[in-house]
Amino acid sequence: MTEHEPPIDHPPVHAVDVSAGYRGRVVSQGLSLSFEQGSRTALVGPNGSGKSTILKTLARLITPLSGSVCLDGQDIASLPSREVARRMAVLPQLHEVPPDLTVHELVSQGRFPHVGPLKMLRLRDDEAVQWAIRLTRLEHLADRSVDTLSGGECQRAWIALALAQQTGLLLLDEPTTFLDVRHQLDLLELITLLNREHGVTVVMVLHDLNHASRYADRLIAIADGTVIADGPPVEVVTPELLRECFGVEASVMQDPRTGAPMCIPHATIDAASHESEWVTDAVET
C-alpha cells in the first residue's frame, strides 16, 4: 500500500472588527486581522496584553463580544462546530489527561470531528492517526500512557491530536511553555515543518521574542489589547517596540546564522535610570 499524505484544506482566517473579552470585561476592541494561507504568524506581547484572548476568540473558544471571525469567508458563529473543527485545530494552553490514556488513544480523539453518524473509525481515520503519530515521532511511544511522558513528548502528543484533525489551520496558545530549550526548538521546528511541507497555516502565541522572530514570518505585537506593530520580524522587533510594548530597554542585533532579529533586554524602563543588579537578573528570564 502506498502511503499517501492525507489531503489538507487551506482556509484563510480573518477577524472583522472584533471585540474580544469576557463577560463584563472588554480585552480588545475593533480588531481586524487577516491571516494568509500558508502563513506563519506569532502573536507577541506582555502578560495580560490580551494575546491569548485574541487567539481564543479566533479559535471560537470565546465568542466575540461584537464583530465576527471568518473561516473561508464564512462567519465561524454560523458554521456547525464540527465543520469548524474539520478546518481548524486548536492547541489550548491548558488541557487535561485522564490517567492511563495511551498516546494512540489520545491522538485518535482528533478524528472526532470526522467520524460518521455511527461514530466508527474508518480506515482513513486510522491512517490520519498513524500519520500524525509518525510526524511527531511518537511511534515508539504510541502505546505508552500519556501521563508517563516527559513534558516535551506530552506536548508532541497534543500536537499530534491536532494534526489528526487534518486541518489547514493550526492555532497554538503558548505551545513552548514549560519546555526546556531543546524541546522548545524541537517543537518549533515541527511547527515549521508542518507549515513548510504541509502548507498548514499557523497562528501561535509565543512568549519568547527571539523564538517568534526566528519561527514566524509575521509578528503581531499586542499591548493592552491593541495591535501596536504588525509585520515581518525585522520591522517589529526594534528597541522602540520593546520599550513601548514590553517596557524594557533592549539591544537588538541580527542573528548571524538566520538573519532574524535578536533582542537582549537589559533593564526594565522604570529601573533603567538606577541600575540595580536584581533588575538585570530579573529581565534575564
Added chain:
Amino acid sequence: MTAVRVRLALSDDSAAAPSATRHRRTVAVLALLLAVLMLLYLMLGPASMSPRLVVKALIGQPEETLHRIAVWEVRLPRALMAALSGAMLSSSGAFMQSVLRNPLAAPATVGVTPGAVLGAVGILMLASGSEGTLNQLNFLVPMGAIAGGLFAGGLVYVLSYRRAGADPLRLILTGVIVAAFLSAITSLLVLISGSHTDAIIRWLVGSLSTRTWEHLLYQLPVAAVAVPLAAAVIPAGNALQLGDATAANLGLRPELARAAVLAAAVVLASGAVSVVGGIAFLGMMGPHLARTLVGSDLRRLVPAAALIGAIVLVAADLLARTFSLDWLPLLEVATASGSRVPVGAFTALVGAPFFIYLMRARV
C-alpha cells in the same frame, strides 16, 4: 458508494497500538468470567445442581420440577438482574468519573442513588398506609426509584448551573450536598415509619432477595433506553475527558455534551437502583478496576466497567444467597425475611478492603 472498510471503534486493530488487542482480550476474558459465574449462580443454592442438570432445566427438560423452579423462577431472573444492575451502575460511574474528571464521582456520591432510594422508600411509606397489593408495590417502587434518581440528577445539574454552564467541580460538590440532604430525608422517613422497616433497610443497603421476572420486566425498558444512549455519548465523553477547551476544539459544545453524558449516566444508575436498591460502592469501584485493566478510553472503559460491575454483583449476590447470618454464633439474628445478608452489604464488606488493597498495591 465506495467500498470503505468499516470497523467498529471498539475493535480497531491498528498495528501501532498493541494495547488495543490486549484490551480486547481483557474484555473477552471478563465476558467469559461473567458467563462462568452466571452458570455457578444457577448451579449453587439450597438445591445445588450439576451443570448438566442446569442446562436441562434451562431448555425445559428438568429431571425434577424443583429444578425448573429453582433455575427458571428463582435463580435465572435474579442472576440476570444482578448482572444488568451491576453493569448499569458501574458503567454509569465510568461516565461520571470521566466527564466530571474526578475519581470520586459515582452515582452514590453525586446524589442519583440517594435520590432513587428516597423515591423507592417514599413509595413504600405511602403504601404502608393503604392496602396496596404486592403486585402494585412491585411496579410502583421501581418507578418511584427511577423518578427519584432522575429528579436528583436534574436537581444537581440545575443547582450547579451558573451563567454559561455547570462546571465539573461544582457538579460534584453540589452532588455531594444533595446526596447528604436526600439521605437525611430517607433516614427521617425510616425513623417515622412504623412498618416496612425491614423492606426499607433492604432498599437502603441494596438487595436482590424476592426479585422475580416481574422486576426484570420493569428494568428492561429503562435498559433499552439507557444502553443506546450510553453508546451514543461515548465519543463525546472521550473528548470531554481532555478538558473543555479541547472538547470545543474538536467540535463539541462542552456544556451540552456534558449534560448529555450525565443524563445517560443518571438513567443508567436510576435503572439499576430501581431493582437492587442502594448498592454501595459498585459505581465507584467498578470503573476504577476497569481503568486499571483497559485504561481511560471510554470505548473500552465502559464495556469493561459494565462487565466488572456485572461480575462483582453476581458474585456478591451468590455469596449473599449462600451466606447466612446463622453462621455467626454470637448473633441471634432473625429478621422478618430470614437471616440472609443483603447483597449490598457484601459489595461494601468485601469490596472496600479489596479496593484499599488495590489502591495501595498500585501506588
